[in-house]
Each structure stands twice: as C-alpha cells, then as structure tokens.
Amino acid sequence: MRAFDEGERSRVSGPWLIWGIPLVLSLCGLVMIASLSLRNSMDGGEPYAQILKQARFFVFGLVLMVICALTPLKLLRRYGWILWIFSLLLVSLTLVSGIGIKVGGARRWLALGHVRFQPLELLLFSVPIFMADRLDRSRRSGRQAFLRPTLTVAFFSVLPLLFQPNLGGTILVTGICLMMHAERQGWSYPLLGGFLMATIFALLIWMEPYRMRRLMAFLDPWSDPMNKGFQIIQGLVAFCNGRIFGVGIGKGLQEDAYLPAAQTDYIFPAIGEEFGLVGTLLLLSLYAVWTIRIYRIYRRCTSPFLSALTLGLTTSVIGPMFVNLGGVMKLMPLTGIPLPFISAGGSAMIFMWAKVGILMRINGFLNREEARHASFEGMPRR
Numbered sequence: 001m002r003a004f005d006e007g008e009r010s011r012v013s014g015p016w017l018i019w020g021i022p023l024v025l026s027l028c029g030l031v032m033i034a035s036l037s038l039r040n041s042m043d044g045g046e047p048y049a050q051i052l053k054q055a056r057f058f059v060f061g062l063v064l065m066v067i068c069a070l071t072p073l074k075l076l077r078r079y080g081w082i083l084w085i086f087s088l089l090l091v092s093l094t095l096v097s098g099i100g101i102k103v104g105g106a107r108r109w110l111a112l113g114h115v116r117f118q119p120l121e122l123l124l125f126s127v128p129i130f131m132a133d134r135l136d137r138s139r140r141s142g143r144q145a146f147l148r149p150t151l152t153v154a155f156f157s158v159l160p161l162l163f164q165p166n167l168g169g170t171i172l173v174t175g176i177c178l179m180m181h182a183e184r185q186g187w188s189y190p191l192l193g194g195f196l197m198a199t200i201f202a203l204l205i206w207m208e209p210y211r212m213r214r215l216m217a218f219l220d221p222w223s224d225p226m227n228k229g230f231q232i233i234q235g236l237v238a239f240c241n242g243r244i245f246g247v248g249i250g251k252g253l254q255e256d257a258y259l260p261a262a263q264t265d266y267i268f269p270a271i272g273e274e275f276g277l278v279g280t281l282l283l284l285s286l287y288a289v290w291t292i293r294i295y296r297i298y299r300r301c302t303s304p305f306l307s308a309l310t311l312g313l314t315t316s317v318i319g320p321m322f323v324n325l326g327g328v329m330k331l332m333p334l335t336g337i338p339l340p341f342i343s344a345g346g347s348a349m350i351f352m353w354a355k356v357g358i359l360m361r362i363n364g365f366l367n368r369e370e371a372r373h374a375s376f377e378g379m380p381r382r
Contacts, residue, residue, distance in 0.1 A: 015360045018297075019065065021290040022341050022356050026058055026349070028283065029342035032271055035250045036263050050263065050344060057346035061353030068357025073365060076358065077305065080129035084157075087126045090119035091160045106164050118347040120161070120169045124320075125351045127157055127173055128312025129358075131180050136305040146189035150181040167201065167211070168335025172319050180312045184304060218333040231266065234259045235328050238269035246276030263344040265336055268328050283342075291318055294359060300366050310362055313355045320348075 030051060037050040068076075093110060094100035100107040101116060109116045134149035154177035158170045174197055178190040205211040213228050221229025238259055241247060252273040262270045272280045294314045301307040317340050324339045326332035338348045 015363050017290065017293045018360050018363060019356055021286050021293075022353065025283070025286055025341035026061075028271075029267065029339075029344075030054060030058065031249070032267055032274070032342070033263050033344050035252075035274065036267075036270060038250065053346075054344050054349070057349045060346075061350045064350055065353040065357035065360070068354045069360040069364070071358075071361065073306075073361060076129060077133050080126065080133050083122075083126040084130035084153075087119060087123040088156065088160065090117075091123055091164075094119060095160060095163055106166060108164050108166055108169075115346065118345070120166060121347040121351040123157060123161075123169075124172060124176070124316045125354055127153070127176055128180065128309055128316055131177055132305050132309035132312055135180060135184050135308050136303070141185065143189065145185050146181060146193070150177050150189075151193070153177055162204075165204075165208075166336075167204065168323055168337040171197075171201070171335065172316070172323065172337070175319055176312055176315045179315045180308050183308055183311050215333055218330065221330075231260045232330055232334070235266055235269040236330065238266075238273040239329075242273040242276040242279075244276050245278055246272070246274045249274050264338055265324065265334070265343065266328055267343050268325060268339055271342075287318065287321055297359065297363050297366065300370075301362070302366065302369060306362055306365075310359065313359055317352060317355055 033054050034051040037048070090110060094107045099110065101109040101111055103109060108120065109118055111117075131149070131153055134153060138145060138149055140148060154174050157173045157177070161169045161173065174193075178193055182190045205215055217224060217228035217232060221232040223229065225233055238252065241253060247253075252270060259266055259270060268280065268283075271283065275282075291314065294310065298307060298310045298314070301310055320337045320340050323332070323335055323337040324343075327334040327337070338345050340348065340352050
C-alpha cells in the first residue's frame with residue numbers, strides 16, 4: 001500500500017506508460033480502421049484513403065503531444081481562459097448557417113478546407129485547464145463555490161452545445177466540471193447538480209421527437225429492427241459473432257455495410273467481432289492500467305491546481321470511453337461520442353494526444369520537485 005500511495009517513484013515515475021498505452025490503443029485503432037476500410041472498399045472506392053487520413057491525424061497528434069509536454073504549466077495556466085473563450089467561439093460558430101456543417105440533424109462540425117473539425121474536442125481540452133485555474137483562485141466555499149465558478153463555467157460551456165444539439169458533449173462537459181468541483185469542495189453540491197442535470201436531460205428528451213425515438217430504440221430496438229433499432233441490434237450481433245476469441249482480423253461479417261459507423265462510434269463492436277471477448281477485455285485493461293497510472297500522478301500532486309487539472313484531463317479521456325461503451329453495449333442511449341484513441345476522426349485523436357502531453361508535463365514537473373526536495377533533505381546540516 002505504501003508503494004502505491006507514494007507512487008514507487010524509482011520505478012513508475014517515468015512517462016512511458018502515460019504515452020505508451022495510448023500509443024498501443026492508437027495503433028490498434030489504425031489496424032481496425034485499415035481492416036474496415038479494405039472490406040468496405042469493394043464497391044470501387046479508394047481502399048487506403050481512410051487509413052492514410054487517420055495516420056496523418058495520428059502523427060499530428062504526436063507532434064501536438066510533444067509541444068504540450070514542453071509547454072510550461074505556468075504559461076498554460078496564464079492563457080487557459082483565452083483558450084476556453086476561443087473554443088466557445090468555435091462551438092458557437094457551428095450554429096451559424098453556411099459555416100457550421102449539419103450532419104445527422106445536428107450542427108457539430110466546422111469545415112477547414114477539406115478537413116472537418118469538431119470544436120467540442122477543443123472545448124473538452126480547454127475546460128479542465130480553465131476550471132482548474134478558476135477553482136484554485138476562488139476563495140469561496142459551499143454553495144457560493146458551486147455557483148461560481150463551477151456552475152458558471154459549466155453553463156456557458158454547454159449552452160452552445162444544447163443548440164447544436166449535442167447531448168453527449170453536454171454530459172461530458174458537465175461531468176468534468178462536477179468532478180473537478182467535487183475534488184476541491186466535496187460531493188454534496190455536485191450530486192445535487194447531477195440530479196438537476198438528469199432532470200433537465202429528461203425534459204430535453206421528452207421535448208424532442210427524435211430523441212424520444214432514440215430512447216425508444218434503446219429500450220426496445222427490436223420494435224423497429226430495420227430503422228431506429230438497426231444499429232444497436234447489429235452492434236450486439238457483432239459481439240455475439242465474436243464469441244471468445246473472435247472470427248479473425250478482416251473476417252467480420254458486420255463490416256460488409258451491416259454495421260453503421262463501424263469505423264467511428266461503433267468500432268468497439270467491430271473489435272469484439274474480430275478479436276472476441278479476449279480482445280475487448282484486453283482493450284479495457286489497457287484503459288484501466290492507464291487510469292491507475294494517472295491516478296498515481298494525481299496522488300503526488302503538490303498543489304490544488306495540479307490536482308484539479310490532472311483529474312479534469314483524466315475525466316475528459318475516460319469519460320468519453322464510458323459514454324461510448326455504454327451506448328454500443330446498450331447500457332445507455334447512443335450519443336455519438338467516439339472511443340478515445342481508437343475511433344476514426346481527427347479532432348478527437350489530436351486533442352486526446354494533447355491531453356497526454358500535458359499529463360507528461362505534470363509528471364515531469366513532479367519528478368523535478370521530488371528530486372529537488374530529496375537533494376535538499378540530503379544536504380549536510382551545519
């Protein structure tokens with residue numbers, strides 16, 4: 001227990017697990033995207049277009065990780081509010097006709113030349129940085145601390161998301177703010193806020209017919225198996241086909257246009273079909289080991305700002321994983337959130353690696369602080 005609490009600094013304070021596990025996850029995602037792309041290109045399309053595109057995003061994400069790992073934490077904290085406001089501006093621009101791209105009835109994308117960009121990912125990157133700074137600077141407590149800054153930041157962050165509409169993004173941003181507040185002030189008001197949020201979401205679902213149809217498809221997908229329940233059913237069929245060890249890479253039947261969004265939101269069922277229960281459990285174990293490694297960094301944090309920032313960044317990575325897995329495994333309604341490091345998509349891949357870079361910077365900062373403290377204690381006293 002002592003080794004876990006103190007982080008076993010001599011053995012686990014290195015950064016290789018912080019970036020090594022996401023690297024393995026990203027490579028697994030590239031393999032699956034390549035498999036899906038090759039099978040779905042039999043209609044005459046370019047077989048390597050999707051994998052080459054994702055590989056470019058992967059390389060760019062690694063570059064951004066290095067940049068973030070070299071960025072001083074003081075500089076990141078000083079300009080965090082600018083990054084937050086800029087991300088809110090971009091999210092709001094998706095609502096402007098002619099600028100935002102409407103896909104599937106929602107405006108969540110911006111077009112940058114031939115590349116689509118989802119500002120939500122930048123918002124999920126900036127909110128933990130800005131919130132950590134606000135919580136550290138705030139001298140309020142109790143209800144006042146929950147109202148300002150937590151509820152204020154959460155409200156302005158999710159307001160444009162509600163108009164897109166983006167219920168999954170709203171859940172993630174609100175969850176990050178509540179978790180960071182609980183780390184500093186306790187769980188009383190976050191639990192109350194979570195209950196109110198659930199009530200508001202229930203009203204939003206009831207007010208929109210398409211959300212009600214999606215909820216009904218979640219509760220009973222077999223009532224409309226060829227329309228609203230088709231994707232959920234095919235995802236479950238993919239898991240069943242995989243059984244224990246899977247059917248083998250490139251041999252999944254669900255890849256042949258049976259499973260919609262197999263490269264993005266539904267890549268986990270595709271992995272389950274090709275690699276079986278063993279493959280999916282191995283994948284989940286990688287997320288678990290990474291979370292434990294980051295938790296050890298969190299336990300070593302020497303300031304409230306670093307503690308809140310580490311927790312917020314970790315929540316912004318692990319939260320989407322739970323939302324995605326809950327949707328594809330029929331544990332919660334679908335929200336269109338990709339699986340971190342694995343699903344096809346440039347915005348999520350790039351900013352996930354940026355978060356890894358900041359966590360590496362925090363780990364390096366703590367290592368230097370601990371080394372300085374150890375050398376000071378080892379100095380001979382006069």
